[in-house]
Amino acid sequence: MKSDTPKVQRINIHAIKVIYQYEMLRAWETMLQSFVSPIISTALYFVVFGSAIGSRIQEIEGIAYGTFIVPGLIMLALLTQSIANASFGIFFPKFTGTVYEVMSAPISFIEIIIGYVGAAASKSFIIGLLILATANLFVPLDIAHPVWMMVFLILTCITFSLFGFIIGLWADNFEKLQLIPMLVITPLVFLGGSFYSINMLPPVWQTVTLFNPVVYLISGFRWSFFEVSDVSVGISLSIIMVFLGLCLLTVWWLFKTGYRLKQ
Numbered sequence: 001m002k003s004d005t006p007k008v009q010r011i012n013i014h015a016i017k018v019i020y021q022y023e024m025l026r027a028w029e030t031m032l033q034s035f036v037s038p039i040i041s042t043a044l045y046f047v048v049f050g051s052a053i054g055s056r057i058q059e060i061e062g063i064a065y066g067t068f069i070v071p072g073l074i075m076l077a078l079l080t081q082s083i084a085n086a087s088f089g090i091f092f093p094k095f096t097g098t099v100y101e102v103m104s105a106p107i108s109f110i111e112i113i114i115g116y117v118g119a120a121a122s123k124s125f126i127i128g129l130l131i132l133a134t135a136n137l138f139v140p141l142d143i144a145h146p147v148w149m150m151v152f153l154i155l156t157c158i159t160f161s162l163f164g165f166i167i168g169l170w171a172d173n174f175e176k177l178q179l180i181p182m183l184v185i186t187p188l189v190f191l192g193g194s195f196y197s198i199n200m201l202p203p204v205w206q207t208v209t210l211f212n213p214v215v216y217l218i219s220g221f222r223w224s225f226f227e228v229s230d231v232s233v234g235i236s237l238s239i240i241m242v243f244l245g246l247c248l249l250t251v252w253w254l255f256k257t258g259y260r261l262k263q
Contacts, residue, residue, distance in 0.1 A: 010139075011114075015107040019115025023089050027123050034085075035127060042131045045073055046138045049195055060197050061228050069133040071222040072194030074131050076116065078156050079189055079214070081127050083181050085119035086164030091177055094168070098259070109255035120161040121154075128153050141225070148233075149224035155240050157216060162247035169254050169261065188190045188214045198230045214238055 027034045049069055060068045092101035104113060126247035137140060143149050171177040192214030200207050209215055210231070221234025228237070255261070 007026045012107050012111050015105065015111050016115045018116070019102070019112065023116060024122065026089075027085070031230050034123060035130060036237050038081060040135050041249055042073050042077060042134055043138075045069075046135070053138030061226075062199070063226050063228065066225070067141065068197075069131075069195050070135045070139065070141060070223075072189075074153075075137065075156065075214075075218050075221055076130050076184065076189045076194055078124050078153070079126050079160050079185055079217075080181060082120060082124040082157050083164035083167060083185060084125050086117055086161040087168035087171065087177055087181075089116050089120055090165055090168035091171055094261070105260065109252075110263065112255075113251060114164075117161045117165050119196075120164060124157040124161060126155065128157070142191050143215035143225050144227045145224045149221070152217075152221045152224055152236075152240075155237075155244065156221070159240060159247060162244070162251060166247060166250050169251075169259070173236040173243065183189070183253050185214075188212055189218075193218050193230055197228075213243065251259040 015251065024056070043208065046066065057065045059065060093102065133140075167180055171179075191209065192212045193209070198215060199211045201209060214235040216231055216239040219230040220233050223233050223236070253259075
């Protein structure tokens, strides 16, 4: 007698592991570009902003300027690296045609996403920790809420790795792959309070800046360090969760419709 109870499809852990390990191996093979370059860039930011601007702005809200910019520097690296790692990770197999072999394998789109996005988020997370350790060599750091700091770190890595995955699926050439990160994300990060508090701006520009979603990411992350924020921490977490939900919904739609994935 056949049972009418539908079978629950199990997650193919082996498939996720293969994709994840392959992407992580690619990162280790290009270690100079993947890990060393962001650290050197962060050190240069400290030299330029910490020394040049720090000599003019001693403190912001009672925090030494060099220390104040640490969360913004980490967030700058996280956003750019998460998007770059995830977008290139799926774009290159699509460009070479090997992604169709992955899609024809007996694995679901959920397992594909976990493998690629998980690897990109892991690389970004490692970079974030390395930058945090590098920053500690330049300025003294005392993290007020280390658990919340890790929560913001992990959520940001996952969310923007998903966003980068979407860009990689959408892009059909290398120029489009760099379009959104260079022309949209980087300006939003620089204008999102990475190197200053939005309270330093005139009232009109403070209102305009609040329409920048990156402000909420940096503000919440900075609060976990110094208990100082430009907006409510609850709002910051809500914005991250809403953006994460939108990214998940978009990825589901892309795989459901086969957009830019069907030959």
